[in-house]
Amino acid sequence: MSAAAEARLAEARRADLTPMLEVEEVARYFDVSRPLLQRLMAREGRRILRAVDGISFAIPKGTTLSLVGESGCGKSTVARLAVGLYPTTRGRVLFDGQDLARARADSAQRSRMQMIFQDPYASLNPRWRVADIIAEPIRAFGLAPSRVQEAARVAELLTQVGLSPLDGAKFPHEFSGGQRQRISIARALSSNPEFLVCDEPTSALDVSVQAQILNLMKKLQARLGLTFLFISHNLAVVRQVSDRIGVMYLGKLVELAPAETLFTTPRHPYTRALMEAIPDLGMTGRVRTPVGGEVPSPISPPSGCAFHPRCPLANDRCRAEAPVMRAAGDAQVACHAVDEGRG
C-alpha cells in the first residue's frame, strides 16, 4: 500500500463513528465442578467460576482501550470474548455494530479482527517457516490472488515489523523472544485487520525489547488507524499506549476512565491501591503500600462489593450491596464511597 493510500484508509477508519467493539453486560462463567460421582460423595454442589461477571464498554475506532488488574481477574477472558474465542454466558458483543457471532460466521468480517498472545514462544508453530506462518491468514481468507503476490505481501509485512524479508525462510527457534513477537504481529497484520486484541504482548520480554514492540504498535496504529484492546498488568506500559483504561477486579470493571484521568485522579479505592503498589523507579524512598489481603476466589466472591474485605473505606452498605458503574467526572466508577462523596 502506498503511504497516501494508507493515510486515506487510516483517516476513513477514524472518521467512522460506530464503535469498533461494544461489550454489553457480558458475563462468562466456567463450570469447574468435580466429576459427578465425587461431588455426590463429598455432598457438594456445582462450582461455577465467574471469570467475567457483567461488564460493559465500547472502543471507538482508531483508539486503544486497555484493561488492567491482578492476575486471575478476568482480563484474558475478556480478550477471548472480544474476538469470539469464547461464547458469552450472558450479554452481547457487537463488532462494528454487528453481532459478533454473526460477524465471525462471515470470513470477510472475521479477517478484520486478530489476536496477539502473551507468549511469543508458544504461539508460533515451530515446524513452519516464518513466511508460511505469516502467510497462513492470507491463505485462509484467500487474500492473495497468486503466490507471487502472497510472497510480496509477506516481504512487506516483515519489513513493516522491522525484520528482513530474508527472515521468512527461517524457523521460529532461530529468533529471540522480541523477534518472535514481531513475527506474531506480522502474522496478525497479514489479513489487514482493523481491530487487534493484544493480551500481555510484552510481558515476556525485557524492557529494551518491550520498547521496540510498543513503538512498533503505536506506529502501526497511527499509520493504519487500527483499534486496539490492550491487556497488561504493567501500568507504566498501559500509560504509554492507552486512550482509555478499564480497571478490573474479580470479573468486573470497577473504573473506566480516560488514561490521563486515571493516572491523575484515580477514584476507585482499588485503582488507588494498585497505583500505590507500583515499585518506585524514581528512588524517592517512597515506601510501597501493598494492597492488603488476598485476591478472593471468583468461585465464592465476597458479598456486596467484592473489594470490601481489602478496602479501607468499606462499611455495612459495601458488604450488602454491590455498587454499579456511575459517572464521576469524565470517568465511570463502581464504588459506594465515591458515590456518597466520602471517597
Next chain:
Amino acid sequence: MSLLDVKNLRVEFPTRRGTLVALDDVSFSIAPGEILGVVGESGAGKSMTGAAIIGLLEPPGRIAGGEIRLDGKRIDNLPYEEMRRIRGRQIGAIFQDPLTTLNPLYTIGRQLAETMTTHLPIGPGEARERAIGWLELVGIPAARERIDSYPHEFSGGMRQRVVIALALCAEPRLIVADEPTTALDVSIQAQVIALLKSLAREKGTAMMLVTHDMGVIAETADRVAVMYAGRIVEIGPVREVVKHANHPYAQGLMGSIPPLDRRVDRLQQIDGAMPRLSAIPPGCAYNPRCPQAFDRCRVQRPELMPAGATDAACWLHAP
C-alpha cells in the same frame, strides 16, 4: 570482607558446531547483607551466572575457567554431594518456575519442615511451628490451616511464595533469586520484596537478585550489575547505574523503561538485537548497536574500568 567472590568465571557449552562461550570473564562479589541486582536483555547470561554459583549448570554447560568462593572457600570444584549440602544450608535458590522446586506428592508443611530438620538443629515440632511462621512471612493467609495442603491446591502466586519460604527457611547466608517476583502481582510482589530486604538488613543475608523489573531493582538492590552477551558491562551502586549509567548499553536499557508519570510519543529504544553466542562480534560486543562506537571498539575488547561512580567496560572511559 565479601561473602561471595566470583572471579573470571567462564562457562562453556560444547556443541557439535564448536564451543559456545556463555559467560566470559565474569567477576563480582557480594558482601554479607548486600543485595546485588542483575539486569540485562534476555539471553545475556543472568540465569547462567546464578546456576554456576549454585552448582546447577545444565549439562553440557560447564565451568571452563575462573573460580567461585563462598566465605573464601572455593565451591566451584566440589563433589556433587558436598555441593548439595552447601546448597541447602549456605545457599538458598529461588527459581522462576515454582513447579520444578516443589514436590507434588508432599504437603507444603512437610517440605518446609524437612528442609529445616535436615539443615538446622531443631526437632519436628519446632520445625512445624517455624514452617507456619515462614508461610505467614511470605503472605500466605490462614497459614495454620493451609500448612497441610499439597502444592496443586495453591494458586501460581501462592506456590511461588512457598518456594521463597523454602529457600529462606534454612536461613542460608546467600540467596540466589532468579526472577522471584515476576509471576506475582504487584501487591504480593511488594510484600516479598520487603521480606527479602529485611532478611538482608536484619540477618545479614547476601543476595543475588536477577530480574527484568527495573522498579524492583531500584527499590531493593544496593548495587547493580548490567550484563550483555555473557559479560558484565557495568557494575556499581544502584542509584548511579539506574540514574547515571556510564556504559552506552546500560544507558539504553535504562532509557527504554516506560515512564509511569507521563506519556511519551515514542519510547527510547535500542535498535537491533543482542548477538547470538555463536556470532559475538570482535572488540566490544555492543559495537554494532552502539551509537558512540569508534575504531578501537571494533578491534579491542574493553574490560571493566572506573567510570564516574561505577565500573564500565567501555572505551569511552579509557584513561
